[in-house]
Amino acid sequence: MNTHDIAVIVLAAGKGTRMKSDLPKVLHPMAGMPMLGHVLHAARTLNPSKTVVITGYGAEKVEDYCQKHFPEAEFARQTEQLGTAHAIMQAESVLKDFTGTAVIVYADIMLSTRPDVLPTLMEQHSSNSNGLTLLTANVPNPTGLGRIFLKNNIIVNVEEKDCTPDQRKITTVNPAIHAIPSPLLFKLLKLVKNDNAQKEYYLPDIIALAHQNGAPVITAEVPSDRAELGMNSRAEVAEMETVWQTRKRAEAMAAGVTLVDPKTVYFSADTEIAPDVTIHQNVVFGAGVKIETGATILPFCHIEGAHLQRGANVGPFARIRPTSVVGENAKVGNFVELKNATMGAKASAGHLTYLGDATVGEHTNIGAGTITANYNHKTHAKAKTVIGNNASVGSNSVLVAPVTLGDGAYTGAGTVVRKNVEEGSLVFTTPDLITKTGYSK
Structure with missing residues (x-):
């Protein structure tokens, strides 16, 4: 009509x-x-x-x-x-x-x-x-x-x-x-x-x-x-959710998406997934997720309001929060959380990391235990961290925003970065190493 x-x-x-x-x-x-x-x-x-x-x-x-x-x-x-x-x-x-x-x-x-x-x-x-x-x-x-x-x-x-x-x-x-x-x-x-x-x-x-x-x-x-x-009770809403999820899973697989264990994957109404994406067990999608071809999501991940670009690899046990982007062939590993963060192409955050209000450049590696300290508890303001291309952030580094690490910059393990780091520079902290001999006797 x-x-x-x-x-x-x-x-x-x-x-x-x-x-x-x-x-x-x-x-x-x-x-x-x-x-x-x-x-x-x-x-x-x-x-x-x-x-x-x-x-x-x-x-x-x-x-x-x-x-x-x-x-x-x-x-x-x-x-x-x-x-x-x-x-x-x-x-x-x-x-x-x-x-x-x-x-x-x-x-x-x-x-x-x-x-x-x-x-x-x-x-x-x-x-x-x-x-x-x-x-x-x-x-x-x-x-x-x-x-x-x-x-x-x-x-x-x-x-x-x-x-x-x-x-x-x-x-x-x-x-x-x-x-x-x-x-x-x-x-x-x-x-x-x-x-x-x-x-x-x-x-x-x-x-x-x-x-x-x-x-x-x-x-x-x-x-x-x-x-x-009809949905007149919470039980009936749950029943309809089951019916809807079952159909959505079947539609996704028919469209070329691999679901390793379909019954453990939960979509939202607006989830967009391209062909040749692989999704493993126990993955939950909140609203506003788009996933491009070739991406892989490993078990036990929660993804909401995010864009996973071609070939991105996420998980296991990762949380991707709204307005985050995982770039082409980038990796977000286990117990890593992104919030309003962008990972450039082939960037990697492999373990135990929080990246909030951050931009990570291409080919940059984020060491285990890194935190972008983006929230000021006194002013309640949030600030941004910018990390350039081909940089390396050492394990257990804390980047206190607002702060910028230039292209090719390095931080040593355990470094607290409060000032901008120039391109190609290395920054590190060296607390005295104290040795007490015979301590265990």
């Missing part, structure tokens, strides 16, 4: 009581990103002219997140929690002049984020542009979920408690992801009644109302894992 034909409505108003949290449910992370973020990323693939997020509980926090990461989003608030149909009605004012297709998705239902799902819905809807197209999901174990099926050639949605024994055998459910002309949507929503025990207005009621008003109703079916159909 053309861009101007689609408006995405995202339901994100619920509190999430079972989360036992002050944080709005839709901001709870899954794979390093709030669940709402996953859904809004999927919405972008439709190139909609409008994206309307329905907010409610914690509206300010939800809207702030969207404004920072999805500035195209517009908002409609549901100030009273009166059901899903009532929530969508709040978008009417935002879409009052919109006559295209409204696509309804939920911020806690990850089914819509799978790459095949929204295209399947929209392809089916292209032959039903004047009616209601329901995405349906075939779930191996639908216990506890309502069923959707044909009855007298009419599509009906029945809650499980109202199903007959034969109907309970049906494995097709309604995840409430719809495509429908916007004018028809709001016409039907105005007809929804709240004659139920909760006195709420429910979106599934528009299925019967569409039939009653002569609007065609069709379905687009996809297979689904149960975890994709």
Whole structure:
């Protein structure tokens, strides 16, 4: 469809009581990103002219997140929690002049984020542009979920408690992801009644109302894992994380990445990994990681907000923190931590080192136990250390920032460097070596 034909409505108003949290449910992370973020990323693939997020509980926090990461989003608030149909009605004012297709998705239902799902819905809807197209999901174990099926050639949605024994055998459910002309949507929503025990207005009621008003109703079916159909508790978030990680690992390996023990590698939603990267056991990626071809990550590493260039070698037991860069064929070894640090091509920090707010030049070696002392506890300011190309920092050196070591500079083992070191110079400290003979007798 053309861009101007689609408006995405995202339901994100619920509190999430079972989360036992002050944080709005839709901001709870899954794979390093709030669940709402996953859904809004999927919405972008439709190139909609409008994206309307329905907010409610914690509206300010939800809207702030969207404004920072999805500035195209517009908002409609549901100030009273009166059901899903009532929530969508709040978008009417935002879409009052919109006559295209409204696509309804939920911020806690990850089914819509799978790459095949929204295209399947929209392809089916292209032959039903004047009616209601329901995405349906075939779930191996639908216990506890309502069923959707044909009855007298009419599509009906029945809650499980109202199903007959034969109907309970049906494995097709309604995840409430719809495509429908916007004018028809709001016409039907105005007809929804709240004659139920909760006195709420429910979106599934528009299925019967569409039939009653002569609007065609069709379905687009996809297979689904149960975890994709809603995250209402921390346990369900964990289940969805497991499903998501399993798929991400398979995608990575299919794209040419070697995972030595796949089930022990954890990705974030935005992890970028090129082919011919090798990742060993127990590696965790935080947000914002990019890894170029030929890089190797050894066991027990945590990497976040970093860029590993071609042929970089990291680990084991390394921590790479945000805004760090490991250059081409550079090495970051065991128990080395980088924070806002750049390692030049073929530079090496092999052991037991902290490099914070630092730049390390090409072909430079950092000895074991080196620390860049970048933080002033009195002023709370941080300062930068610059180490040139082809330099060598001796073991247990402390570089007190701000300080610069020129190209080819050397420091002796155990040196505390407080002043800049000229290119090609050697600096070292020589405390007296005191010998007491016969001390052990």
